Amino acid sequence: MLEVVLWTTAILIGLVLLVISGDKLSDKIVEVARKAGVSSLVISIVLISLATTLPELITSAVASYQGATGIALGNALGSIFANIALILGLATLVRPLKATQAAYKNSLVMLASFFLVILLSTDGVLSRLDGLVLLGSYVFYLTWLLRKHAREEGDGIGRGDATPLDYVFLLLLGLVLVLGAKLVVYGGENIAEAMGVSDFVIGATIVAIGTSLPEMTNAIYGAVRNRGSISIGNIIGANIMNALVVLGVASLIRPLQTGASVLTVVLVLAVMLPMTASLKKTRGLGRPLGIYFLAVYIIYLVLMFSEVEL
Structure with missing residues (x-):
């Protein structure tokens, strides 16, 4: 019993460190980028999207x-699924979310990214070569995005006065982030073994929800302030990052066996496809769809902890 408390505490402390240090690090990255003379375009498209998914990465x-x-x-x-089914589901209960045509277009990129992951996983593994393909695809996407908005390049150029102390803070916050991740992994592995479930289940549920807390905060805040485009746009960007960068980096470090992920993949499509269709048809997400998202997520949790396999 004492060991379970220890492992649970490790996860909770790790998640707190991930969320707090991830939030501070994302702010510091943007601050240092501006001081270093990085354009507002690169900050908005590259750095902010990267910073919001630092806990997952x-x-x-x-x-x-x-x-x-x-x-x-x-x-x-699990983060991709939680971002849509749990986070957008909760956000739509606060207020139906309205978005622009750009949200629909970017949701197609999100879909394409996820289908690429499925395609590369058909042999049962995401290999190091697959990881390179995923990361290369993200670089291609960023290049296209930057060229598309190239006319904005040069806006918000900083004075180039980042100090060594700024970079020290970046390093220290990064180390705290890594410490938090290590605690989560330590607790997650041991709890999975004690509960008799796979570490994939723990990663796809407890860990995924915890590392998605920054996205949850942003999405619900956007709903409260009637800024649906912020809520939806942040989730779409985070999901593209999770599919291409997070999985790309993880599989580049060590090949990932994908056999246990079939149920998750099926249910991700069960919410991602209706989301994209709704954005095309109504340019938003209504409460009925949000309720459907939450119902699917509850079913998912039950099935995962029941170790149901497809």
């Missing part, structure tokens, strides 16, 4: 490095 990378590939894979896929 670091957790999956550390898990993969330590050989806990189930947690690495489950965290990325």
